[in-house]
Amino acid sequence: MRTLLALLLLFAAALAHAHKPSDSYLAIRAEGANLSGQWDIALRDLDFAIGLDDSGDGDITWGEVKAHQADIAAYALARLKLRSGDADCPAHTTEFLVDDHSDGAYSVMRFAATCPREVTTLEITYSLFADLDPQHRGLLRLEHGVATRTAIFGPERATQSFELAKISALTQFVDYAREGVWHIWIGIDHILFLLSLLLPAVLVLDGGRWQAVARFPPAFWDVFKIVTSFTVAHSITLSLAALGVISLPSRLVESAIATSVVLAALNNVFPVVHGRRWMVAFAFGLIHGFGFASVLRDLGLPQGALLIALVGFNLGVEVGQLAIVSAFLPAAYGLRASWFYRRLVFVGGSIAIAAVAGVWLIERAFNMKIISP
Amino acid sequence: MRTSRTSIIGTVTDGLRALAIASFAAAACAAPYVPKDDATVLERLPVRPGDPIARELRQLRTELAANPRKRETAVRLAERYFELATSEGDPRYVGYAQAALKPWWDLPAPPLDVLVMRAILKQYSHDFSGAMRDLEAATREDAKNARAWSWRAAIHMVQADYEKAREDCVALQNVESELYAVGCIAYLDGTTGKAAAAHRALSAAFAKNADVPREVKVWVLTRLAEMSLRQGDVKQAEEHFRAAYFEPINDQFLLAAYADFLLDQGRPDEVIPLLVDWVKSDILLLRLALAEQALRAPKAREHIEALRSRFDAAALRGDKLHQQEEARFNLYLLGNKEKALALAQENWKLQREPRDARILLEAAFAMKDPKAAQEALDWLERSGHEDPVLRRTAEKLKALKR
Numbered sequence: 154m155r156t157l158l159a160l161l162l163l164f165a166a167a168l169a170h171a172h173k174p175s176d177s178y179l180a181i182r183a184e185g186a187n188l189s190g191q192w193d194i195a196l197r198d199l200d201f202a203i204g205l206d207d208s209g210d211g212d213i214t215w216g217e218v219k220a221h222q223a224d225i226a227a228y229a230l231a232r233l234k235l236r237s238g239d240a241d242c243p244a245h246t247t248e249f250l251v252d253d254h255s256d257g258a259y260s261v262m263r264f265a266a267t268c269p270r271e272v273t274t275l276e277i278t279y280s281l282f283a284d285l286d287p288q289h290r291g292l293l294r295l296e297h298g299v300a301t302r303t304a305i306f307g308p309e310r311a312t313q314s315f316e317l318a319k320i321s322a323l324t325q326f327v328d329y330a331r332e333g334v335w336h337i338w339i340g341i342d343h344i345l346f347l348l349s350l351l352l353p354a355v356l357v358l359d360g361g362r363w364q365a366v367a368r369f370p371p372a373f374w375d376v377f378k379i380v381t382s383f384t385v386a387h388s389i390t391l392s393l394a395a396l397g398v399i400s401l402p403s404r405l406v407e408s409a410i411a412t413s414v415v416l417a418a419l420n421n422v423f424p425v426v427h428g429r430r431w432m433v434a435f436a437f438g439l440i441h442g443f444g445f446a447s448v449l450r451d452l453g454l455p456q457g458a459l460l461i462a463l464v465g466f467n468l469g470v471e472v473g474q475l476a477i478v479s480a481f482l483p484a485a486y487g488l489r490a491s492w493f494y495r496r497l498v499f500v501g502g503s504i505a506i507a508a509v510a511g512v513w514l515i516e517r518a519f520n521m522k523i524i525s526p
Numbered sequence: 527m528r529t530s531r532t533s534i535i536g537t538v539t540d541g542l543r544a545l546a547i548a549s550f551a552a553a554a555c556a557a558p559y560v561p562k563d564d565a566t567v568l569e570r571l572p573v574r575p576g577d578p579i580a581r582e583l584r585q586l587r588t589e590l591a592a593n594p595r596k597r598e599t600a601v602r603l604a605e606r607y608f609e610l611a612t613s614e615g616d617p618r619y620v621g622y623a624q625a626a627l628k629p630w631w632d633l634p635a636p637p638l639d640v641l642v643m644r645a646i647l648k649q650y651s652h653d654f655s656g657a658m659r660d661l662e663a664a665t666r667e668d669a670k671n672a673r674a675w676s677w678r679a680a681i682h683m684v685q686a687d688y689e690k691a692r693e694d695c696v697a698l699q700n701v702e703s704e705l706y707a708v709g710c711i712a713y714l715d716g717t718t719g720k721a722a723a724a725h726r727a728l729s730a731a732f733a734k735n736a737d738v739p740r741e742v743k744v745w746v747l748t749r750l751a752e753m754s755l756r757q758g759d760v761k762q763a764e765e766h767f768r769a770a771y772f773e774p775i776n777d778q779f780l781l782a783a784y785a786d787f788l789l790d791q792g793r794p795d796e797v798i799p800l801l802v803d804w805v806k807s808d809i810l811l812l813r814l815a816l817a818e819q820a821l822r823a824p825k826a827r828e829h830i831e832a833l834r835s836r837f838d839a840a841a842l843r844g845d846k847l848h849q850q851e852e853a854r855f856n857l858y859l860l861g862n863k864e865k866a867l868a869l870a871q872e873n874w875k876l877q878r879e880p881r882d883a884r885i886l887l888e889a890a891f892a893m894k895d896p897k898a899a900q901e902a903l904d905w906l907e908r909s910g911h912e913d914p915v916l917r918r919t920a921e922k923l924k925a926l927k928r
Binding site (some may be wrong): 189261 | 557558559560561563564565566567568569570571572573575576614615616617618619621623624625628631651806808818831832835836840842843844845890
């Protein structure tokens with residue numbers, strides 16, 4: 154059978170890798186002298202190393218994992234050395250969860266570590282499963298400020314050092330401002346909301362019919378009022394939410410944002426609110442602010458520089474918004490009298506925006522997927 | 527006016543796509559949770575603790591733990607794990623095998639049995655040159671080592687070094703029984719333009735040695751099916767595939783080849799029942815998703831996303847073991863021709879089997895870039911490989927040059 158196997162496998166070498174190999178996912182965030190992290194380790198690997206299947210039936214249950222929490226933490230943390238300068242940063246677990254990855258269930262261990270001084274060079278020694286499975290790899294994601302680095306640990310690269318750049322207030326400010334611009338740029342729901350409100354700015358409702366405005370200044374001031382009130386409103390809620398004063402469930406916020414887009418777009422086709430669109434911008438701007446806040450939360454807020462990050466992010470959002478407005482307004486003003494603008498862009502565009510946002514609303518409210526990639 | 531309309535619709539579609547992708551990305555990294563019930567089964571171990579295999583492994587591990595330098599035990603444990611790696615398709619067993627050989631792993635000249643085992647494990651991670659060095663040393667030391675010769679042949683075939691592969695097969699003739707020696711030569715001939723003769727020789731040797739184990743039967747039948755296809759005999763190929771499929775063992779290689787055959791024949795509906803229980807295997811999931819896409823089945827999207835996250839995970843690790851599959855995934859399931867071609871070219875540097883040539887030709891054709899597949903075209907010319915599908919794609923590619 155032995156030689157036979159060689160021949161059988163002979164020509165199937167390339168196909169032998171049907172599964173994902175063993176990896177663990179290690180995320181560490183450095184902040185001052187504190188490190189916080191999350192470590193996802195496959196249950197299969199832990200079972201091989203320390204034995205989890207107490208019942209011996211081949212199934213690993215949550216009860217069995219729970220019973221071994223302390224063993225898992227002791228085993229894993231003994232194989233992860235965090236050092237800053239010449240000093241150890243001892244780690245302890247803070248939370249114990251599970252997660253499903255593409256290749257099975259993982260134990261998720263959250264941990265915290267404290268170094269004696271602010272970390273400038275973080276040295277990580279990773280030796281998990283090195284003795285049992287030299288093919289195992291630890292995939293690290295290291296976050297510091299808004300910078301993220303990745304590294305791969307294995308027996309050949311068990312110890313690696315990372316220089317953590319001193320973060321100045323200015324870089325922090327610029328980093329968060331950049332994130333703000335980026336978010337408005339990819340946040341298509343915010344863009345569509347703003348556009349829905351701006352589309353009528355170069356038109357005027359005259360006896361139930363939209364006519365082109367005669368002069369530029371009224372259009373400009375209309376846009377100015379809308380953008381300013383939107384900005385003031387979302388700055389208020391963004392700050393309140395980021396500082397933890399108010400918090401709303403994200404499904405509610407996302408659904409409300411989609412609703413705001415639907416209503417703003419429909420209002421162009423069947424005008425209900427006119428002239429005071431800046432009030433609409435303000436009211437719904439409050440909701441969009443919560444949406445921005447969740448992005449900021451995902452980015453992580455530096456405890457020492459909360460205000461800098463908040464102001465930077467907010468200003469970034471404004472800059473992104475102004476870029477969109479300054480591209481929109483001249484073009485819309487130039488085209489305002491044309492059939493193309495009044496029928497296709499204004500009416501057709503508003504209907505399209507309402508339809509898209511309607512689908513979002515259903516998706517977000519009922520937590521389902523309709524639009525395929 | 528018309529172009530403006532298109533561009534507005536285009537922008538909206540792009541937006542929708544961006545949104546859909548963003549939400550999928552969010553779904554892929556779902557949040558960690560605390561299960562509600564202690565009885566919730568989180569994971570099923572692939573080898574049940576009561577299995578005879580599990581018992582044997584446990585016993586060997588205990589023996590080795592007591593005496594880590596006991597070579598026979600270490601090599602036997604490594605072999606058991608390697609067998610498991612190939613039958614389960616799970617590379618972590620190769621890591622376990624490597625760990626068993628640890629005392630000898632970095633030695634320049636370990637004992638013969640370790641040398642061969644080490645080579646086998648190295649080739650699994652696509653370290654072909656390292657594996658070949660060990661195998662050359664092994665056959666120098668023991669010219670009758672059938673296993674070392676057959677692995678040499680395998681690696682030379684993967685690298686499309688047919689002259690050396692023939693030398694290995696000839697050496698195998700002196701030390702291995704008829705079916706294996708004939709199988710080696712037939713595989714080589716079947717790849718290099720003599721499929722009809724190879725089919726005759728292998729069929730005859732198979733008829734004389736019908737009482738071989740099932741694994742060998744499946745191997746021979748799969749090879750015969752490929753040789754039939756290369757001669758353009760679809761009907762005979764299908765007979766071989768079906769005969770192999772009805773052997774009561776699981777063979778991923780057979781399933782992959784059979785599924786590819788059905789896909790090529792425009793019969794995706796028959797692929798679904800074949801592979802529906804194999805979603806854990808990346809290579810078979812790829813074929814399943816291709817079939818589902820052809821049928822516009824609702825499951826296709828979920829499986830494409832699963833494949834995407836597995837390829838992403840491999841990229842995170844820096845693995846390049848799946849480039850051929852990833853190229854196919856990009857070309858046919860994502861429509862990302864450019865990336866598909868880059869992957870197929872990268873893959874060709876390491877692996878040069880017919881299916882590696884095929885994806886390179888097809889990706890180059892999709893990009894209308896015949897130069898990108900020049901090496902595969904040269905290979906086709908030099909090897910005389912007969913597969914009509916490859917030949918047709920090559921002709922279409924060459925026509926682009928003119």
